[in-house]
Amino acid sequence: SQQGEEDPQALSIQEGENATMNCSYKTSINNLQWYRQNSGRGLVHLILIRSNEREKHSGRLRVTLDTSKKSSSLLITASRAADTASYFCATLRSGSARQLTFGSGTQLTVLP
Amino acid sequence: NAGVTQTPKFRVLKTGQSMTLLCAQDMNHEYMYWYRQDPGMGLRLIHYSVGEGTTAKGEVPDGYNVSRLKKQNFLLGLESAAPSQTSVYFCASSTSRERVAWQPQHFGDGTRLSIL
Numbered sequence: 415s416q417q418g419e420e421d422p423q424a425l426s427i428q429e430g431e432n433a434t435m436n437c438s439y440k441t442s443i444n445n446l447q448w449y450r451q452n453s454g455r456g457l458v459h460l461i462l463i464r465s466n467e468r469e470k471h472s473g474r475l476r477v478t479l480d481t482s483k484k485s486s487s488l489l490i491t492a493s494r495a496a497d498t499a500s501y502f503c504a505t506l507r508s509g510s511a512r513q514l515t516f517g518s519g520t521q522l523t524v525l526p
Numbered sequence: 527n528a529g530v531t532q533t534p535k536f537r538v539l540k541t542g543q544s545m546t547l548l549c550a551q552d553m554n555h556e557y558m559y560w561y562r563q564d565p566g567m568g569l570r571l572i573h574y575s576v577g578e579g580t581t582a583k584g585e586v587p588d589g590y591n592v593s594r595l596k597k598q599n600f601l602l603g604l605e606s607a608a609p610s611q612t613s614v615y616f617c618a619s620s621t622s623r624e625r626v627a628w629q630p631q632h633f634g635d636g637t638r639l640s641i642l
Contacts, residue, residue, distance in 0.1 A: 447630065454636075456616055456634050456635045457633045458633070462630065513571055513584065516561075516568040518568040
């Protein structure tokens with residue numbers, strides 16, 4: 415069963431705009447990770463936020479986590495055409511040291 | 527540094543045929559994983575391994591077998607392929623160093639498998 419669900423399923427924006435995608439999950443988590451997947455390629459890890467953190471930054475990425483609402487958001491600022499990809503959240507459930515559960519992803523298209 | 531390499535990249539099988547997908551990693555990672563990715567479903571864990579000689583079932587293990595005879599290789603086998611196994615298969619690895627729960631997974635570029 416899917417632990418994380420992303421919203422929206424697809425997002426199209428102009429270059430330079432910000433992109434926000436959301437992830438909701440069902441059970442208690444150890445941490446939440448975001449991955450990017452370019453067309454025809456494997457997933458690439460972007461950022462990890464622990465269950466006791468509320469916000470984290472990495473370059474143009476900003477991730478928030480609200481454990482009370484069981485949700486997270488990924489913000490990409492000043493988007494570029496190269497940011498066009500699918501973005502997945504993945505949760506590591508409490509008590510599970512090894513198994514990530516992935517959501518169904520958000521397809522982001524950044525138009526030049 | 528190749529990272530995680532999957533072979534083959536593409537394969538077409540007939541129902542009932544068998545095949546083995548190979549995953550190799552050169553990062554000396556302890557943990558390795560096999561996922562399948564279907565449209566609109568995200569990635570689902572098939573099997574995983576926490577070290578040489580050990581394997582465990584994931585979310586969707588039926589119809590698949592795995593082996594981890596060498597630390598750097600993780601094989602996924604389909605004994606009798608079915609159309610429902612048409613998918614893109616991804617292998618990943620991660621380190622088991624301190625605080626393994628915080629370690630990201632490193633993915634290969636996938637094997638696109640069609641079962642006719």
